[in-house]
Amino acid sequence: MIPLYSAEQIRLADEYAIKELKIPSSILMENAAISITEAILQKYPYIDLSYTFGIVCGKGNNGGDGFALARHLLIKGFQVKVLFLGEEKQLKGDALLNYKILANFIKDYKNSGITNFRSIKDITGIQKCEIIVDAILGTGSIGELKGPLNNIINKLNSIPALKIAVDSPTGLNLDQAIGENIFKSDLTVTLAGLKTGLFYGKGKLNSGKVLKGSIGIGEKYFSELSATEYLIEPEDIVNFLPTKEDDIHKYSAGKIFVLAGSQKMPGAAIFAMNSAMTSGAGAGILGIPKSIQHIVQSEMNSAIVSGYEDQGRGFLSSQDIDDINENIKWADAIAIGPGLGRENETKNIVLDLLKVNSNKKFVIDADALFALGNNNYKKLDLLNKVLTPHYKEFSTLIGIELEKLKSNLLYYGKKFVLDTGSFLVLKGAPTIIFNPDGEVFINSTGNPGLAKFGSGDVLTGIISSFLAQQDDIEKSVISAVYLHGLTADLILRNESEFGITPQKLIDDFSNSIKFLRKSIV
Numbered sequence: 229m230i231p232l233y234s235a236e237q238i239r240l241a242d243e244y245a246i247k248e249l250k251i252p253s254s255i256l257m258e259n260a261a262i263s264i265t266e267a268i269l270q271k272y273p274y275i276d277l278s279y280t281f282g283i284v285c286g287k288g289n290n291g292g293d294g295f296a297l298a299r300h301l302l303i304k305g306f307q308v309k310v311l312f313l314g315e316e317k318q319l320k321g322d323a324l325l326n327y328k329i330l331a332n333f334i335k336d337y338k339n340s341g342i343t344n345f346r347s348i349k350d351i352t353g354i355q356k357c358e359i360i361v362d363a364i365l366g367t368g369s370i371g372e373l374k375g376p377l378n379n380i381i382n383k384l385n386s387i388p389a390l391k392i393a394v395d396s397p398t399g400l401n402l403d404q405a406i407g408e409n410i411f412k413s414d415l416t417v418t419l420a421g422l423k424t425g426l427f428y429g430k431g432k433l434n435s436g437k438v439l440k441g442s443i444g445i446g447e448k449y450f451s452e453l454s455a456t457e458y459l460i461e462p463e464d465i466v467n468f469l470p471t472k473e474d475d476i477h478k479y480s481a482g483k484i485f486v487l488a489g490s491q492k493m494p495g496a497a498i499f500a501m502n503s504a505m506t507s508g509a510g511a512g513i514l515g516i517p518k519s520i521q522h523i524v525q526s527e528m529n530s531a532i533v534s535g536y537e538d539q540g541r542g543f544l545s546s547q548d549i550d551d552i553n554e555n556i557k558w559a560d561a562i563a564i565g566p567g568l569g570r571e572n573e574t575k576n577i578v579l580d581l582l583k584v585n586s587n588k589k590f591v592i593d594a595d596a597l598f599a600l601g602n603n604n605y606k607k608l609d610l611l612n613k614v615l616t617p618h619y620k621e622f623s624t625l626i627g628i629e630l631e632k633l634k635s636n637l638l639y640y641g642k643k644f645v646l647d648t649g650s651f652l653v654l655k656g657a658p659t660i661i662f663n664p665d666g667e668v669f670i671n672s673t674g675n676p677g678l679a680k681f682g683s684g685d686v687l688t689g690i691i692s693s694f695l696a697q698q699d700d701i702e703k704s705v706i707s708a709v710y711l712h713g714l715t716a717d718l719i720l721r722n723e724s725e726f727g728i729t730p731q732k733l734i735d736d737f738s739n740s741i742k743f744l745r746k747s748i749v
Contacts (some may be wrong), residue, residue, distance in 0.1 A: 229669070230461055231455035232455065232458060234402070234403065235423055241420045245443065251445065256445075258296060260419050264293065264417045277305045281308045281309070282360045284310075284313065285298075285400065292319075292326045294394060295310070295326035296326045298330055298334070299334075302337050308340045310342040311351065312343065312345060348380065361393075362398050363394040364589060365399075367423070369402070369407065372399075372410075379624070391413050392414065392417065392515070395419050395434075395441075397434045398430075402424075402431065404635060413435055414436040428670055429634065468706055469741065481511070481697030488685075489500070495682065499686050500692075501531050502527070502528065503686040504696075507708070509697065514532070517544065544578075557691055560589070561589045562588055564581070565592055579607075589612045592613055593617075598655070605625065616688055617654065619634065622654055645663060645664050658671045658674060659713070661706060669706055672710070677716050680728065683712075683730055690711065692711055
């Protein structure tokens with residue numbers, strides 16, 4: 229796992245460097261500029277001296293990083309045009325120092341210079357630059373951008389150039405990963421440590437590729453720093469996967485029961501069950517209304533279809549509740565909800581099944597999540613339960629507006645799992661996992677092709693399959709989410725994101741495990 233930190237934790241790293249290590253702040257800024265230069269040129273090796281950099285600098289330390297960066301690029305032979313959003317008298321400390329050095333330095337470089345911003349027309353001076361660098365606010369962005377700065381970001385985003393942000397894109401509130409108008413970066417070089425807000429919400433949408441830059445303090449400070457938020461990396465998954473011993477048999481390989489599907493949505497059950505079986509479960513039973521059993525029977529890879537009596541109504545009813553409970557007791561893990569329907573009778577049965585079988589491992593998805601609404605989830609024991617809502621389902625479940633949820637996503641996710649003891653898989657771009665201790669794991673795989681009916685059903689099947697194969701819920705959930713996204717990413721090697729379907733995810737899932745193992749070794 230890669231630890232992620234808050235903006236405040238990184239700010240304190242600067243204090244540690246200055247007070248404890250006795251490194252002058254000007255040296256930290258110099259180290260940052262050198263690191264940013266190296267990161268840009270390593271990430272984009274095709275950049276040669278024909279490229280011109282347009283660097284937009286603010287009045288704080290982020291602007292100071294920009295002034296120092298401009299000097300190092302000049303030394304390497306690049307043309308640099310700096311647009312300063314202020315006046316020299318507004319600068320202080322290291323930003324002022326680096327501005328003065330650059331102002332003297334740049335005089336000797338033809339076709340390079342500093343322009344003081346007076347109006348939006350001044351941006352024309354950098355419009356023809358091949359690379360635009362945002363060194364305006366960095367982690368200083370808190371509220372919404374106003375006035376000229378709002379117009380500046382709009383204008384910069386309209387320029388057809390490679391865009392790079394220093395530390396954090398201007399307009400992004402790192403603490404909550406929100407913002408209305410944000411610099412749209414292709415690359416963000418974030419300093420000292422990786423910051424959580426760059427990897428989800430508006431941060432993920434606007435930060436592009438995120439690389440860690442150095443201020444020259446080493447790793448001791450961070451090794452002693454507590455972290456509760458992490459970015460999932462591939463090495464974790466190889467160690468988290470269920471193991472297959474030589475003496476394994478179909479029942480010891482994991483028994484799974486999927487209660488899903490209705491007359492309106494039989495496909496959800498098919499995707500969930502088949503994905504469970506193709507991700508390693510040894511034995512599986514699909515519980516489906518008897519009136520539609522014939523529809524799904526021929527679509528099963530290897531699972532048994534157990535049709536329960538529904539009197540032709542096509543949804544879960546109380547006729548065969550004893551048989552359903554027997555299947556739940558038999559299984560090592562249960563998936564409940566995909567395509568199940570939202571009839572009152574169905575909802576009440578879901579609640580009863582979860583209450584009676586509180587000791588079992590459940591993956592609760594889709595229509596089963598709907599049953600938990602209106603505070604019904606507060607009446608249940610959700611220990612050993614994995615809930616897999618998308619954002620709208622989660623906002624409905626906890627009874628808040630969707631926009632309010634998005635404005636403080638990690639807060640609401642952490643609060644939910646701490647209150648309920650459950651695991652929460654919040655599906656989105658990216659998918660975020662919350663464990664009962666309030667730790668957060670942000671997925672690093674997946675692409676827009678997953679935004680399609682059935683993709684979530686496939687994920688439900690994979691999670692429940694891994695839960696059936698091993699005791700560790702956290703490892704099962706993290707590896708399932710990562711591999712689900714990786715499978716979609718590998719499909720892009722041969723086709724576009726438009727062609728990703730649930731069936732292709734199922735068909736290619738095993739190959740993604742093989743690919744991961746080979747790439748890590």
